[in-house]
Amino acid sequence: xxxxxxxxxRWFAQALLAWFDxxxxxxxxxxxxxxxxxxxxxxxxxxxxxxxxxxYYLRFLERYPTVAALAEAPLDEVLGAWSGLGYYRRARSLxxxxxxxxxxxxGSFPRELSALRALPGVGAYTAGAxxxxxxGERTPLVDGNVARVLSRLFALGDPxxxxxxxxxxxxxxxxxxxxxxxxxxxxxxxxxxxTVCTPxxxxxxxxxxxxxCRARLEGRELELPVPRARKAPTRLRLVAAVVRGPDGLLLxxxxxxxxxxxxxxxxxxxxxxxxxxxxxxEAGVSLGAKRGAIEHVLTHRRLAIVVHSGRVDGTIRAxxxxxxxxxxxxxxxxxxGLSTMAKRVLSISTVEATSPRAGRxx
DNA sequence: AAAACGGGGTG
DNA sequence: CACCCAGTTTT
Numbered sequence: 001x002x003x004x005x006x007x008x009x010r011w012f013a014q015a016l017l018a019w020f021d022x023x024x025x026x027x028x029x030x031x032x033x034x035x036x037x038x039x040x041x042x043x044x045x046x047x048x049x050x051x052x053x054x055x056y057y058l059r060f061l062e063r064y065p066t067v068a069a070l071a072e073a074p075l076d077e078v079l080g081a082w083s084g085l086g087y088y089r090r091a092r093s094l095x096x097x098x099x100x101x102x103x104x105x106x107g108s109f110p111r112e113l114s115a116l117r118a119l120p121g122v123g124a125y126t127a128g129a130x131x132x133x134x135x136g137e138r139t140p141l142v143d144g145n146v147a148r149v150l151s152r153l154f155a156l157g158d159p160x161x162x163x164x165x166x167x168x169x170x171x172x173x174x175x176x177x178x179x180x181x182x183x184x185x186x187x188x189x190x191x192x193x194x195t196v197c198t199p200x201x202x203x204x205x206x207x208x209x210x211x212x213c214r215a216r217l218e219g220r221e222l223e224l225p226v227p228r229a230r231k232a233p234t235r236l237r238l239v240a241a242v243v244r245g246p247d248g249l250l251l252x253x254x255x256x257x258x259x260x261x262x263x264x265x266x267x268x269x270x271x272x273x274x275x276x277x278x279x280x281x282e283a284g285v286s287l288g289a290k291r292g293a294i295e296h297v298l299t300h301r302r303l304a305i306v307v308h309s310g311r312v313d314g315t316i317r318a319x320x321x322x323x324x325x326x327x328x329x330x331x332x333x334x335x336x337g338l339s340t341m342a343k344r345v346l347s348i349s350t351v352e353a354t355s356p357r358a359g360r361x362x
Numbered sequence: 363a364a365a366a367c368g369g370g371g372t373g
Numbered sequence: 374c375a376c377c378c379a380g381t382t383t384t
Contacts, residue, residue, distance in 0.1 A: 045379040052370070053379090086368030089382080123381045143379045163363070190379050199377070200373070227376085231365080257383090259367070298368055299377090340369065365384075372376085 012209060013178040013185055019208035020188035023195070025050075028057055030187075035109035035134040036067045042129045043094055043121055047087060050194070056085055068107055071098040079262055079337025088261055088337065093121025111135040124170075133183035140173035141186050142166075145193025151225030152197060152215035161228035235302045239276035240268035240345050241285050241310030248329035249346070250285070250312065251336075252322035259301075264328065265342035267319055268305065283319035285310050292348040296341045303341065307348045 024030070027050065029041035040060060044053040060081060064070035070078070075095050082091035097119040101109055109130065110116060116127040128141030142150075147160055150172050158165035178185055196203045202221050204210045215221040243250035243266070251264040269279045277287050288309035296303040316325050331338055331346065 042379065047367085047378060047380055048369080049371070049378055084369075086370085087380085089367070090380095093381085121381070125380055129379070141379080144377075145379065161364090187379085194379080230376090261367090296368095300366070301368095363384100366382085367380105369378105371378090373374100 009176050009178070012176055012212075013180075015208045016188045016192065017181060017184060020184060020191060024187070024191060025195070028054060028061075033134055033183075035111075035130060037061065038130050038134040039097075039109060039122075039126070040094075042126045043090055044085065046090060046126070048085060052085070056082070066107075067098050067101050067109070070095065071102045075262070076336045077334070080334040083263075083334075083338045084340055086340075088263055088339070089257075090121055091337070092256070092262060096120040097122065109134070111137065113137070113139060129186065132177070132186050136181075136183060138177055138179050138182045139186075140170060140177045142169045142173050143190060145190040145197075146173060146186075148199065148225050149189055149193045149197045152202070152221055153209065153213050155214035155218065155220065155224060157224070157226060159226040159228050165225075231300065233298070233300050233302050235304065236270060237272065238268045238270055238303055238305045239273060239280075239287070240266045240305050240307045241280055241287055242266050242291065242307060242346065243285060243310040243312060245312065245327050247327040249327065249331055250310070250316075251326060251328045251331060252319060253324045253326075255321050255323055260339050260341070263337040263339050263342065264331065265339065266307075266345050267310075267322065267325065268345075269319075273306070280310070280319070281313075282317065283325070284313055284316045285319075286313050294344050294348055296344060305341075305345060307345055 029037050041053065041057055044057055063081060064073060073095070075092065078095045079088065079091050082088060100119055101107060105115070111131060113127050113131050116122055116130050117124070122130070125141050125143050128139045131137040131139040132141065147169050150156060150169055154172060156165065156168050156172070158168060192207070196207050204213070204216050204221060207213065210216050213221070215224045250267065252267040253264050254260045254262065256262050267280070267283070267285065269276045280287055288311060291307045291309055293304070293306045296305060319325060328336065332343065
């Protein structure tokens with residue numbers, strides 16, 4: 001694979017850095033970045049927008065000022081602070097990585113790419129971000145923004161997400177990243193993608209490198225990058241039982257791996273009402289009146305959830321695949337992890353209690 | 363190499 | 374509604 005050389009790396013870095021110095025957004029993790037802050041922000045920013053991350057980042061930093069403080073916190077509390085951010089495995093990895101930094105690196109982050117890469121939740125992108133931004137190492141990185149910018153600049157036509165595309169993008173990024181200010185350069189590339197070289201309406205008139213952008217010169221900026229093929233989301237029908245007892249709400253904890261791993265929710269089972277009734281009965285929960293229904297949409301899944309009230313008959317028994325069932329007095333207090341989906345199910349039954357006609361929200 | 367993994371903003 | 378976001382991990 002021949003590296004494109006129609007764009008001189010030095011000129012490119014100079015133009016991009018000058019633009020970045022004039023147009024960079026003021027974000028809470030910028031300024032004088034330490035490895036802990038960079039790492040925390042980068043984990044949160046994985047597949048998550050800047051505006052969404054900012055309040056979580058500030059809250060985390062206040063609650064866990066150091067990596068040691070985070071390492072000592074209970075996992076359930078960290079999941080509680082993460083609730084609503086999504087991709088909950090990140091929170092579990094965050095906690096495990098904090099403990100690894102304390103146990104294996106004496107409480108300070110390593111600066112070698114391989115050591116960073118070995119931390120849970122840290123892949124090629126995040127390792128490159130920490131190494132370049134926090135430690136000034138000449139390390140490339142490729143995220144969604146960089147992929148789009150480079151695809152257009154060099155007219156890279158491989159569909160995103162393929163190994164061919166990955167190879168070309170990382171090789172290109174590696175060639176461009178300068179010895180001086182590699183962290184600023186990487187952030188500038190991402191900033192350009194986020195604010196100028198946007199997916200739908202690129203503002204080429206504001207782009208500092210438009211004069212040497214191949215896609216622009218060929219009038220193909222809207223055709224690149226070629227998106228990866230998308231699979232239709234699978235549909236899932238679920239029945240949820242909202243059980244209120246004297247000690248609070250009956251919640252179930254999901255298994256650590258997989259969807260909503262480690263989070264709590266009202267017990268729910270897959271399938272139709274008849275099937276759900278039988279399964280829940282085995283766990284000692286009997287289903288009452290229907291309270292409403294919601295549809296919760298994920299990237300690759302559509303959950304149709306019918307919400308019933310429920311009652312415990314005698315003793316509660318295990319309910320697969322949940323790890324544990326327990327009555328919780330203050331589910332949204334932050335002591336445990338609760339997904340937005342679970343909160344919606346709970347709000348349905350709460351709203352329903354005072355206003356019987358309330359159906360689907362949003 | 364492909365699929366799983368959340369949630370929300372945007373046009 | 375479709376797309377996509379400062380990706381990583383597992384299969």
